[in-house]
Amino acid sequence: MAEPNTPFPLTASRSEQIFPTLTSAQIARVAKYGSTRTVHSGEILVDQGDRAVPFLVVISGELEVVRPTGTTETLLLIVRTGQFTGEISTLSGRSAMARVRARQDGEIVQLARESFLTLVQTDAELSEILMRAFILRRAELLAQGMGDAAVVGSSHSADTLRIKQFFTRNGHPYTYIDLERDTDVQNLLDHLRVSVAETPVVICRGETVLRNPTNREIANCLGFNEAVDRNRVRDLVIVGAGPAGLASAVYGASEGLDVLVVETYSPGGQAGSSSRIENYLGFPTGISGNELASRAYTQAQKFGAQMLLTTGTRLTCDRRPCEVEVEDATRIPARAIVIATGAKYSKLPIENLSRFEGAGIYYGATFVEAQVCSGQEVIVVGGGNSAGQAAVFLAQSTKHVYMLVRGPGLTDTMSKYLIRRIEQTPNISLLTHMEVVSLKGVDHLEGVTWRNSKSGKSEEKNIAHVFVMTGANPNTGWLYGCVVLDNKGFIKTGSDLSPEELTGAHWPLTRRPYLLESSVPGVFAAGDVRGGNVKRVASAVGEGSIAISFVHQILRE
Numbered sequence: 253m254a255e256p257n258t259p260f261p262l263t264a265s266r267s268e269q270i271f272p273t274l275t276s277a278q279i280a281r282v283a284k285y286g287s288t289r290t291v292h293s294g295e296i297l298v299d300q301g302d303r304a305v306p307f308l309v310v311i312s313g314e315l316e317v318v319r320p321t322g323t324t325e326t327l328l329l330i331v332r333t334g335q336f337t338g339e340i341s342t343l344s345g346r347s348a349m350a351r352v353r354a355r356q357d358g359e360i361v362q363l364a365r366e367s368f369l370t371l372v373q374t375d376a377e378l379s380e381i382l383m384r385a386f387i388l389r390r391a392e393l394l395a396q397g398m399g400d401a402a403v404v405g406s407s408h409s410a411d412t413l414r415i416k417q418f419f420t421r422n423g424h425p426y427t428y429i430d431l432e433r434d435t436d437v438q439n440l441l442d443h444l445r446v447s448v449a450e451t452p453v454v455i456c457r458g459e460t461v462l463r464n465p466t467n468r469e470i471a472n473c474l475g476f477n478e479a480v481d482r483n484r485v486r487d488l489v490i491v492g493a494g495p496a497g498l499a500s501a502v503y504g505a506s507e508g509l510d511v512l513v514v515e516t517y518s519p520g521g522q523a524g525s526s527s528r529i530e531n532y533l534g535f536p537t538g539i540s541g542n543e544l545a546s547r548a549y550t551q552a553q554k555f556g557a558q559m560l561l562t563t564g565t566r567l568t569c570d571r572r573p574c575e576v577e578v579e580d581a582t583r584i585p586a587r588a589i590v591i592a593t594g595a596k597y598s599k600l601p602i603e604n605l606s607r608f609e610g611a612g613i614y615y616g617a618t619f620v621e622a623q624v625c626s627g628q629e630v631i632v633v634g635g636g637n638s639a640g641q642a643a644v645f646l647a648q649s650t651k652h653v654y655m656l657v658r659g660p661g662l663t664d665t666m667s668k669y670l671i672r673r674i675e676q677t678p679n680i681s682l683l684t685h686m687e688v689v690s691l692k693g694v695d696h697l698e699g700v701t702w703r704n705s706k707s708g709k710s711e712e713k714n715i716a717h718v719f720v721m722t723g724a725n726p727n728t729g730w731l732y733g734c735v736v737l738d739n740k741g742f743i744k745t746g747s748d749l750s751p752e753e754l755t756g757a758h759w760p761l762t763r764r765p766y767l768l769e770s771s772v773p774g775v776f777a778a779g780d781v782r783g784g785n786v787k788r789v790a791s792a793v794g795e796g797s798i799a800i801s802f803v804h805q806i807l808r809e
């Protein structure tokens with residue numbers, strides 16, 4: 253009997269989609285974009301950590317994909333005649349997570365990443381087969397925790413949660429080793445020469461051990477930014493990869509623009525922290541924000557957009573081309589810029605709040621947070637749609653959800669369908685005129701005091717998980733007055749800019765700003781960061797895509 257393709261436990265139907273076999277006619281079409289070469293048994297074609305990973309199709313012989321860990325290897329996959337290597341990293345240009353070696357002498361077709369992108373942008377049939385396989389392969393790696401990184405930490409630690417969220421929201425597979433649950437963990441820590449006090453640790457590619465690393469250190473260790481050229485003048489730099497930024501990236505790149513997205517944290521923005529978006533067109537049963545973002549990001553990458561995981565720290569708009577300065581002081585020049593930096597969550601006015609952020613205080617309710625408080629009582633603060641969604645989602649896995657709102661009810665602030673769902677969920681209690689006034693605990697949250705503002709009565713509860721969903725403020729501090737803002741700090745655009753404001757901003761052109769254009773020509777704002785925007789995923793996506801038609805006009809001017 254033939255060896256199975258992969259040691260992963262896959263169903264037969266999925267297996268055919270994950271490891272399709274191309275026909276000889278399809279292989280011939282692929283070959284037009286690359287070259288054909290012979291390979292010899294034992295030859296390493298791609299090594300873990302390699303950059304600029306090629307796409308390989310087997311014409312004859314066999315390849316094996318293995319995950320090296322120290323001196324040992326785990327077999328992930330055998331690639332047979334007509335099958336191909338690659339997954340999402342092939343699109344993004346990020347470093348290889350595994351090693352690819354010839355098992356037998358044979359012949360392969362090899363395509364460089366740029367040629368592979370041209371293939372998937374040009375050949376619709378092959379694009380569907382290859383993109384579906386890549387997406388499913390990544391999903392399988394995520395589900396199996398099979399990547400080039402491992403996290404060792406405690407489930408009670410805020411930093412462990414932060415690191416797990418960073419991997420999850422960036423769609424990067426990792427293995428999690430729980431300090432409290434995994435029996436062999438002490439041996440592993442001894443081997444790594446790491447004490448429990450130094451956890452969480454991240455092990456990159458089985459080699460480098462990072463002690464409680466920042467997100468940036470993780471990104472650098474795994475080479476997230478290696479493939480990005482920061483010096484080239486781009487047609488379009490987008491700052492922020494929430495729904496607005498991702499929409500700009502998809503439309504811009506698909507229409508032939510050279511697009512770079514600068515994002516602090518991960519694709520998805522606020523929407524990425526939503527457990528289920530039910531009002532986005534085309535998803536009648538809802539979609540998690542993370543899934544929507546990951547699909548959009550894959551789509552943007554397919555069209556050649558690139559992402560740099562760093563923060564835009566300053567916009568330089570007194571010279572042409574404008575530049576976006578990032579954390580390491582590099583200035584990225586761009587013919588046009590879309591600012592899509594959205595908004596950040598409002599915080600509770602409680603003195604010791606920051607001590608518990610990630611250790612009992614959360615600003616998003618996704619699968620990762622739900623796991624931490626499974627079976628326990630939780631509090632959701634806020635009366636908007638995001639709070640409603642969080643309450644309904646958390647009610648599925650927790651013992652009880654207390655929804656705290658400052659006002660008399662939800663009707664003025666929440667969609668009807670969510671109010672109905674909350675009313676019909678027996679383990680959600682709505683507490684009106686209520687606010688959290690103090691938090692207690694040592695390493696993580698242990699208790700909360702809430703107060704009824706009408707009766708003045710306070711009550712202490714032993715609840716260790718509070719989800720804060722109380723609105724957001726615009727992320728415009730980094731613009732340092734480069735563009736005109738409204739009185740709440742949102743960016744003014746188009747006809748909202750008065751002649752006096754344009755004169756004050758030294759608007760240099762005879763035409764007025766286009767729709768979504770700020771007080772600086774060629775600098776646009778889209779999504780929640782824009783004054784007057786309706787704070788919804790659909791409007792962010794709409795504005796992000798509309799901005800592209802004006803970017804084309806700017807590039808022609």
Ligand SMILES: Cc1cc2nc3c(=O)[nH]c(=O)nc-3n(C[C@H](O)[C@H](O)[C@H](O)COP(=O)(O)OP(=O)(O)OC[C@H]3O[C@@H](n4cnc5c(N)ncnc54)[C@H](O)[C@@H]3O)c2cc1C
Nearest residue numbers: 492494495496516521522523564594595638779780788789
């Ligand atoms: C929990 C939750 C649930 C929600 N549910 C729904 C829903 O069901 N339906 C709906 O329509 N809307 C929902 N919303 C609102 C919706 O998510 C937002 O309107 C939408 O995400 C706005 O998109 P955006 O791209 O404008 O900004 P954001 O989503 O805020 O994204 C901005 C991005 O910019 C990045 N960024 C910020 N500053 C910088 C910088 N200086 N440099 C680089 N990057 C930067 C951020 O990290 C972020 O990724 C929800 C919001 C939340 C918080």
